[in-house]
Amino acid sequence: MKGRGWEVIQRVKAGELLVFDGGYGTMLFAAGLLNGACPELWNDTHAGVVGDIHKGYFDAGSDIVETNTFGGTRLKLDEYKIGDRTRELNVKGARLARQAAPAHAYVAGSIGPTSRLPLDYALDNGVTDEDYEATFREQAEALAEGGVDLFAVETMMFPQEATAAIRACKAATDLPVMATMFFQYEEGNDRDRTMWGESPAEVAKSLLAAGADVVGMNCGRGPDRAITIIREMRGVTDAPLVAYPNAGLPVTKGDTVTYELGPDEMARDYPALLDAGCNIVGACCGSDPRHIQRIAEVVRSRKK
Numbered sequence: 640m641k642g643r644g645w646e647v648i649q650r651v652k653a654g655e656l657l658v659f660d661g662g663y664g665t666m667l668f669a670a671g672l673l674n675g676a677c678p679e680l681w682n683d684t685h686a687g688v689v690g691d692i693h694k695g696y697f698d699a700g701s702d703i704v705e706t707n708t709f710g711g712t713r714l715k716l717d718e719y720k721i722g723d724r725t726r727e728l729n730v731k732g733a734r735l736a737r738q739a740a741p742a743h744a745y746v747a748g749s750i751g752p753t754s755r756l757p758l759d760y761a762l763d764n765g766v767t768d769e770d771y772e773a774t775f776r777e778q779a780e781a782l783a784e785g786g787v788d789l790f791a792v793e794t795m796m797f798p799q800e801a802t803a804a805i806r807a808c809k810a811a812t813d814l815p816v817m818a819t820m821f822f823q824y825e826e827g828n829d830r831d832r833t834m835w836g837e838s839p840a841e842v843a844k845s846l847l848a849a850g851a852d853v854v855g856m857n858c859g860r861g862p863d864r865a866i867t868i869i870r871e872m873r874g875v876t877d878a879p880l881v882a883y884p885n886a887g888l889p890v891t892k893g894d895t896v897t898y899e900l901g902p903d904e905m906a907r908d909y910p911a912l913l914d915a916g917c918n919i920v921g922a923c924c925g926s927d928p929r930h931i932q933r934i935a936e937v938v939r940s941r942k943k
């Protein structure tokens with residue numbers, strides 16, 4: 640029997656628009672997470688805080704909420720010397736989101752970069768495709784054990800790492816995989832590229848070829864760039880597309896970082912993002928449930 644996550648794919652293929660969630664980092668910092676501390680550890684030590692963030696997004700109108708497991712690979716957790724808690728922290732993260740989820744909603748297991756360079760780019764200590772796959776597979780299996788409906792492979796910088804994560808999810812379970820990469824806007828060339836130069840069209844094709852069921856962009860810059868990126872992806876595929884950009888660019892004042900776009904300003908770009916062919920929309924850094932509430936209103940206004 641296929642997992643419930645496949646409903647997400649069926650629904651968007653039937654023309655429905657769905658709402659993803661917003662940022663976690665800023666909300667965890669606001670709740671007291673210290674700079675340099677491990678966010679995934681809070682799935683154990685501050686379960687109530689994490690659960691409340693999930694609930695806040697569901698209440699704001701998210702159809703899909705992701706787990707607090709962005710840095711939950713063993714390679715990443717090893718930076719905090721807690722790689723041996725990989726399974727536990729991912730299972731707990733998945734259960735927290737599951738517990739907060741209404742019956743009709745979905746939970747996506749967040750899988751972010753390891754922060755370790757692929758062999759081809761690293762001067763030393765580079766990671767092989769096999770090592771990437773092993774660390775992502777371990778995380779994916781734990782997230783599935785905790786009850787996620789699908790995976791969100793996200794904020795990926797390197798195509799090798801993204802495709803290894805997709806293959807690992809597919810090897811671990813039969814759940815659907817959303818995969819999104821981080822694009823930089825090159826002002827001089829007026830174009831969006833990954834850190835290593837791939838275009839949105841190339842990214843869409845390579846992530847789909849690796850087995851992703853939904854592809855797109857997240858983080859990076861604001862929704863204005865997301866519109867262009869999604870339009871370019873839509874030009875080369877009929878597959879479901881997802882975008883959850885940042886609330887514009889970060890603005891640093893002293894020690895505090897805020898983001899350019901408030902909820903209303905951010906939501907203003909979403910009709911065009913949907914027109915560009917995006918099927919699932921949310922937000923990333925600098926956003927909170929107020930942003931998602933406005934974005935959900937835009938999506939609801941499109942429903943026939």
Ligand SMILES: [Zn+2]
Nearest residue numbers: 858885923924
């Ligand atoms: Zn972000």
